[in-house]
Structures are given as structure tokens and as C-alpha cells.
């Protein structure tokens with residue numbers, strides 16, 4: 677079973693803005709697929725369709741073997757556990773009034789019966805669980821009692837990632853997860869995501885306008901332009917002559933070659 681199977685999916689917003697046009701995508705278990713494209717090319721629209729925040733107008737969309745109609749409660753809960761998102765700005769997902777330890781265990785609180793494998797050896801207290809999660813994302817325990825305002829952008833993103841992986845999801849959608857961070861911090865967050873992906877066998881859709889980040893993270897890259905997929909290739913074929921002219925422009929702009 678493919679984790680993601682999209683066939684000819686389209687999304688048009690009000691005033692006839694065609695954000696995604698007949699877009700197809702397959703993602704297998706454990707695979708990390710990159711999506712690049714300039715601002716307005718439809719990247720976030722794709723992310724929102726994948727996590728169920730937007731509805732497609734046309735085409736077939738299947739995530740984790742389900743058509744995401746989410747009719748019954750069980751299907752809904754399964755989807756909510758296994759499809760998680762990491763946003764560009766972690767500030768938007770953290771409640772400024774909650775200490776970090778509470779923010780980090782919030783998703784698990786909604787799944788009382790779930791006991792992810794990474795908690796096998798740890799006691800059940802919420803604070804202990806928060807410690808384990810902070811440890812998984814390389815954030816010092818001194819921040820357990822801190823508030824989002826006390827943290828740097830990179831630290832907040834680590835908390836966002838901790839929340840996203842806390843339910844041991846099968847699929848992680850990352851929409852520009854490093855775009856608002858300093859270059860050195862960007863690299864650390866990418867390393868963290870890669871490590872977590874390998875440890876947990878997650879599939880990742882990694883969305884970015886930064887081709888370098890995508891090349892670092894992914895085995896396969898999809899290029900979006902004006903809502904259309906104009907190119908798709910394996911990393912090894914990045915310099916192939918068959919690349920779409922637009923892909924070549926992106927590569928040149930990143931001064932790869």
C-alpha cells in the first residue's frame with residue numbers, strides 16, 4: 677500500500693485561482709519526497725490537502741489507504757494519529773500560555789489509549805513523557821517549564837517537531853519547516869528530521885523553496901510551477917539533461933552547477 681496516492685488532483689480557490697492542477701503523486705512507506713517551487717506555486721495547498729485542511733475539487737486522493745472522507749470515528753482517529761504536520765512557524769502551533777512540557781504532550785492527551793513504542797521504558801507521568809519527547813528532539817530539559825516566548829525559533833521548531841512525532845505518525849508533512857530559521861539552525865533541524873525519519877520509518881513530504889534543503893532531505897523531488905507538476909526526478913538525476921528548463925533554472929539559482 678502506498679502511503680500517499682494522488683491522481684489528477686485539482687484545487688481551485690475563490691476568484692478562480694487554480695492553486696493545483698491535475699496533480700499526481702505517490703509516496704511509499706519510509707520514503708522522503710521533496711516538493712519545490714516558487715511562492716504561489718501551490719505547495720501549501722498541497723500540504724493542506726494531504727493533512728485534510730483543504731478539500732480537493734477533482735481527482736482521487738488516498739492517504740494511508742483511505743480516501744480521507746473520514747466518515748467514521750475510527751478512520752478519523754487513525755488519520756489524526758498518523759498524518760502530522762510541521763509548520764513553517766512553530767509559534768503558530770504553540771499556545772503562549774502553556775509551558776513547553778504541556779505543549780509537547782498535548783497531542784498525546786487526545787489519544788489516551790495510545791502508548792507509542794518510544795515510551796516503553798518510561799513511567800506514565802506527563803512530565804516524564806515530555807522529558808522523553810524533548811530528548812528525542814535534542815532540546816534540553818531546562819526548557820520543560822519555559823514558555824514559547826523564552827525559546828529561539830529553532831528551539832520552538834524542535835518543540836513543534838516533538839509534538840508532530842509524539843503520536844508515532846506514519847506520515848509527516850513538512851511545509852517550509854526551516855524557512856524562518858538562521859542558516860546554521862536550518863541545518864540542525866534538517867539533520868534532526870532526517871534522523872527521526874530513519875529511526876521511525878516515517879514517510880515525509882518535505883516542502884521548500886530551498887532546493888538545497890530538499891536535496892539534503894529527499895530521495896525524489898517534484899517541481900511545482902503555477903500549480904502544475906513540471907518535473908519529477910530522483911536525486912541522482914538532478915544534473916541530467918532531461919531536467920525541465922525550470923528545474924535547471926532553480927538549480928542554477930542555487931549555484932549547484
Ligand SMILES: Nc1ncnc2c1ncn2[C@@H]1O[C@H](COP(=O)(O)OP(=O)(O)OP(=O)(O)O)[C@@H](O)[C@H]1O
Nearest residue numbers: 689690693695714715716717718719720721722885
Ligand atoms: N485560502 C485561499 N483562498 C484563495 N486563494 C488562495 C488561498 N490559499 C492560497 N491561495 C492562492 O493559491 C495559490 C497557491 O498558494 P499556496 O499557498 O499553495 O502557494 P505556496 O507555493 O505555498 O507559496 P509560498 O511559497 O508563498 O508559501 C496562490 O495564488 C495563492 O494566492
Ligand SMILES: [Mg+2]
Nearest residue numbers: 719720721851
Ligand atoms: Mg506556502
